[in-house]
Amino acid sequence: MNTALADPGMLxxxxxxxxxxxxxxxxxxxxxxxxxxxxxxxEFLQYGANRGRERLRRQLAARTAALDGPGAAVADxxxxxxxxxxQQLLHLAISVLADPGDIVLVERPTYFVFMEMLGGLGVxxxxxxxRPDGALDLxxxxxxxxxxxxxxxxxxxxxxYLMSYFGNPSGISRTEAEKIALAGMLERAxxxxxxxxxxxxxxxxxxxxxxxxxxLALDAYRAFPRLYLGTLTKPFATGLxxxxxxxxxxxxFDRMCWLKGHEDFxxxxxxxxxxxxxxxxxALERHIAGLRATYAAKMHALDAALEAGGLRALGWDWARPxxxxxxxxxxxxxxxxxxxxPFWRACMHERVLYVPGSLCLAAxxxxxxxxxxxxxxxxxxxxxxxxxxxxxxASMAPx
Amino acid sequence: MNTALADPGMLxxxxxxxxxxxxxxxxxxxxxxxxxxxxxxxEFLQYGANRGRERLRRQLAARTAALDGPGAAVADxxxxxxxxxxQQLLHLAISVLADPGDIVLVERPTYFVFMEMLGGLGVxxxxxxxRPDGALDLxxxxxxxxxxxxxxxxxxxxxxYLMSYFGNPSGISRTEAEKIALAGMLERAxxxxxxxxxxxxxxxxxxxxxxxxxxLALDAYRAFPRLYLGTLTKPFATGLxxxxxxxxxxxxFDRMCWLKGHEDFxxxxxxxxxxxxxxxxxALERHIAGLRATYAAKMHALDAALEAGGLRALGWDWARPxxxxxxxxxxxxxxxxxxxxPFWRACMHERVLYVPGSLCLAAxxxxxxxxxxxxxxxxxxxxxxxxxxxxxxASMAPx
Numbered sequence: 130m131n132t133a134l135a136d137p138g139m140l141x142x143x144x145x146x147x148x149x150x151x152x153x154x155x156x157x158x159x160x161x162x163x164x165x166x167x168x169x170x171x172e173f174l175q176y177g178a179n180r181g182r183e184r185l186r187r188q189l190a191a192r193t194a195a196l197d198g199p200g201a202a203v204a205d206x207x208x209x210x211x212x213x214x215x216q217q218l219l220h221l222a223i224s225v226l227a228d229p230g231d232i233v234l235v236e237r238p239t240y241f242v243f244m245e246m247l248g249g250l251g252v253x254x255x256x257x258x259x260r261p262d263g264a265l266d267l268x269x270x271x272x273x274x275x276x277x278x279x280x281x282x283x284x285x286x287x288x289x290y291l292m293s294y295f296g297n298p299s300g301i302s303r304t305e306a307e308k309i310a311l312a313g314m315l316e317r318a319x320x321x322x323x324x325x326x327x328x329x330x331x332x333x334x335x336x337x338x339x340x341x342x343x344x345l346a347l348d349a350y351r352a353f354p355r356l357y358l359g360t361l362t363k364p365f366a367t368g369l370x371x372x373x374x375x376x377x378x379x380x381x382f383d384r385m386c387w388l389k390g391h392e393d394f395x396x397x398x399x400x401x402x403x404x405x406x407x408x409x410x411x412a413l414e415r416h417i418a419g420l421r422a423t424y425a426a427k428m429h430a431l432d433a434a435l436e437a438g439g440l441r442a443l444g445w446d447w448a449r450p451x452x453x454x455x456x457x458x459x460x461x462x463x464x465x466x467x468x469x470x471p472f473w474r475a476c477m478h479e480r481v482l483y484v485p486g487s488l489c490l491a492a493x494x495x496x497x498x499x500x501x502x503x504x505x506x507x508x509x510x511x512x513x514x515x516x517x518x519x520x521x522x523a524s525m526a527p528x
Numbered sequence: 529m530n531t532a533l534a535d536p537g538m539l540x541x542x543x544x545x546x547x548x549x550x551x552x553x554x555x556x557x558x559x560x561x562x563x564x565x566x567x568x569x570x571e572f573l574q575y576g577a578n579r580g581r582e583r584l585r586r587q588l589a590a591r592t593a594a595l596d597g598p599g600a601a602v603a604d605x606x607x608x609x610x611x612x613x614x615q616q617l618l619h620l621a622i623s624v625l626a627d628p629g630d631i632v633l634v635e636r637p638t639y640f641v642f643m644e645m646l647g648g649l650g651v652x653x654x655x656x657x658x659r660p661d662g663a664l665d666l667x668x669x670x671x672x673x674x675x676x677x678x679x680x681x682x683x684x685x686x687x688x689y690l691m692s693y694f695g696n697p698s699g700i701s702r703t704e705a706e707k708i709a710l711a712g713m714l715e716r717a718x719x720x721x722x723x724x725x726x727x728x729x730x731x732x733x734x735x736x737x738x739x740x741x742x743x744l745a746l747d748a749y750r751a752f753p754r755l756y757l758g759t760l761t762k763p764f765a766t767g768l769x770x771x772x773x774x775x776x777x778x779x780x781f782d783r784m785c786w787l788k789g790h791e792d793f794x795x796x797x798x799x800x801x802x803x804x805x806x807x808x809x810x811a812l813e814r815h816i817a818g819l820r821a822t823y824a825a826k827m828h829a830l831d832a833a834l835e836a837g838g839l840r841a842l843g844w845d846w847a848r849p850x851x852x853x854x855x856x857x858x859x860x861x862x863x864x865x866x867x868x869x870p871f872w873r874a875c876m877h878e879r880v881l882y883v884p885g886s887l888c889l890a891a892x893x894x895x896x897x898x899x900x901x902x903x904x905x906x907x908x909x910x911x912x913x914x915x916x917x918x919x920x921x922a923s924m925a926p927x
Contacts, residue, residue, distance in 0.1 A: 152573040157798075158564030165557030174551040174767035213612055213792035220791050242793070249790040368573035370796035391648040392619050393612040394641070397769035397796050399556075 133477055140514035142501040143482040145297065145454060147367055150507060151423055153416050157366065160406035177398030179390050181211025185401050188408045189373050193359060196338060203345035204375040208382050213396050215329055215358040215372030220246055222356050225384040226323055227252045227287040234289040238457065238489035238498065240297045243290060256491035263301040267310055274318045288323045294331035294339050298457045298489050298500035300450025305341040312349035323354040323381060332364035332417050334452035335425035345375060354378035361404055364417050369400035424454065427503040427511060431456060434512045438519025443526050454504040460497045464525055467496045475524045481517035532876055539913035541900040542881040544696065544853060546766055549906060550822055552815050556765065559805035576797030578789050580610025584800050587807045588772045592758060595737060602744035603774040607781050612795050614728055614757040614771030619645055621755050624783040625722055626651045626686040633688040637856065637888035639696045642689060655890030662700040666709055673717045687722045693730035693738050697856045697888050697899035699849025704740040711748035722753040722780060731763035731816050733851035734824035744774060753777035760803055763816050768799035823853065826902040826910060830855060833911045837918025842925050853903040859896045863924055866895045874923045880916035
């Protein structure tokens with residue numbers, strides 16, 4: 130793998146980075162020039178607060194409330210915390226909720242970095258059964274939970290993690306009906322556990338906002354402690370590394386703040402001040418509008434290149450997502466997509482990288498999926514990577 | 529305490545913040561303008577690496593090596609990690625070294641936020657005996673360690689934490705002879721434990737660099753795994769929140785990187801790119817030269833105001849530090865400086881805040897010390913705060 134990463138001729142459809150060409154240098158430059166040229170004290174280069182800047186917390190809470198629509202007084206600036214990307218907030222959230230041996234319910238597939246983090250904390254991900262189209266298999270979920278019975282193992286379920294907007298890697302979004310049905314099923318089963326809704330890609334819907342409110346706004350989740358996680362990395366600049374979370378429960382939130390106080394006593398103040406200015410000026414929303422068009426075009430380009438490369442005829446299948454940065458592909462019978470396996474080696478031979486799907490799946494992890502990202506590459510490189518991937522797939526087909 | 533902090537008329541000699549008036553707005557503005565106006569790709573707004581930017585790691589390693597003088601090939605960029613302030617790196621370092629119930633040796637007094645962090649991890653600080661002038665009481669240290677004997681408790685000593693340049697709160701720096709004698713004593717006692725040298729204030733010597741090499745460069749520490757921690761917050765901008773550490777041992781370093789990968793997979797890239805430019809242009813060293821003069825003047829102003837307020841005549845004692853941001857005061861017999869005690873209340877009445885010394889002391893924590901910072905306040909406010917402190921002290925004196 131390290132050899133592959135060191136090969137300058139390798140094309141990567143693996144990394145979940147954003148497209149460097151889209152990064153908002155001018156908006157950041159303008160914001161910094163305004164800060165530096167301003168009349169006020171240079172507080173933006175001073176230490177900030179452990180929870181994050183108050184004005185930014187207010188802006189972010191208002192933004193989340195607006196996404197959830199009128200009447201939803203849901204995201205509270207006083208229960209909002211800013212972190213080093215939403216990754217830090219996920220780590221804080223799970224660190225204070227779960228002990229080694231505990232269980233977190235996740236979707237199938239789910240964000241593989243989150244699963245690695247659970248592994249680092251000794252926490253086990255348990256996958257909620259899904260239908261072939263990616264929707265939750267609610268009867269299957271109910272059966273799984275019921276099978277836990279009243280055992281000690283059931284008591285170890287400490288949280289539910291959902292990526293319900295253009296998820297990584299599935300690209301799938303959850304409908305309100307699906308989220309409400311899940312809450313109802315959990316409540317009937319007496320499994321009222323904290324819910325983490327990771328909305329990292331919510332801003333990256335190709336046709337605009339996905340029409341489902343967050344768990345913050347849904348009555349069905351009233352009994353559940355909730356943490357809604359958002360980020361300004363993917364929709365603006367990963368290099369500013371600012372994520373945020375809105376909590377509904379003071380106790381959980383305070384424990385996260387306490388731990389963050391020990392870990393770093395607050396994320397860098399200057400990037401937060403830049404983002405305040407970027408939100409205030411409208412530059413954030415303008416940037417997101419542009420990103421949506423860019424990533425929609427790149428998704429279509431990758432999809433078209435895979436079609437043109439004959440991948441469907443080889444038995445591969447995938448859906449076109451309505452947002453996000455990823456395609457989630459199912460290989461035909463007999464193809465094992467795991468790292469270092471024959472298909473992986475065929476891709477290495479073609480010099481194209483992907484993320485093996487088993488990394489995104491709680492046990493039992495099927496080895497027939499692939500995550501491809503259209504985040505980083507563009508134009509000829511994106512089409513070329515797709516062609517390489519198709520050639521690798523073709524080389525595996527029975528002759 | 530919260531009431532006190534909410535009082536706008538309160539003058540704080542407590543906070544360890546830097547002086548906002550000194551913050552380098554122009555240098556940061558120039559660096560950002562150059563980055564944004566450059567010809568290259570906008571990689572500075574992209575995700576960075578988990579360990580930090582390579583060029584910055586090289587610059588920082590070269591800078592530390594230069595401070596340690598010729599011939600000292602000591603700080604390795606490949607064993608350098610960048611964090612959200614050095615606080616994150618301290619937290620990572622201890623998290624991977626120590627379990628609850630373990631012990632870390634610290635100076636008396638030591639950095640109170642570090643002790644709080646140890647408490648959060650369930651780790652016990654054990655104070656190395658000090659002489660009245662602040663130097664290590666080496667026979668006392670030896671006796672303490674020997675008293676641990678071969679007990680299980682001795683096996684729980686997992687690290688030594690030293691703040692050997694203009695320490696917080698003591699203002700004291702360690703001589704090479706003192707550091708070497710400490711290493712010799714530990715080695716004779718068979719206590720070869722990882723050493724964390726926190727050099728947060730090394731750049732803030734009023735008359736220049738303190739003439740003692742770091743533990744990285746001292747032969748006496750060759751047998752000890754070492755982590756040298758530095759920061760660009762105090763000597764440049766706290767709002768960029770960039771600290772760094774150089775390790776000597778690959779295993780410890782890799783475990784820290786692994787944990788950082790789970791916590792946030794890398795500190796914000798943009799502040800690091802700014803600091804690269806600031807170091808490259810010489811703006812960092814120019815800024816530090818100015819800061820030294822500023823803080824020297826502020827230390828003298830606070831010292832003079834306390835003298836003028838008659839504090840010595842009331843039985844208080846303190847040394848004038850040669851760097852850093854703090855005065856460490858010893859109260860006369862009979863004064864208890866702890867929070868909410870009579871002296872604290874007298875200070876609240878005068879509307880001046882300080883840090884109770886017992887927070888900076890491992891058990892047994894004498895309650896007769898005070899930390900005053902000349903970091904934040906300046907001019908009339910600094911003199912006024914000192915006058916208030918002296919009035920509070922005078923109000924406690926027997927009439």
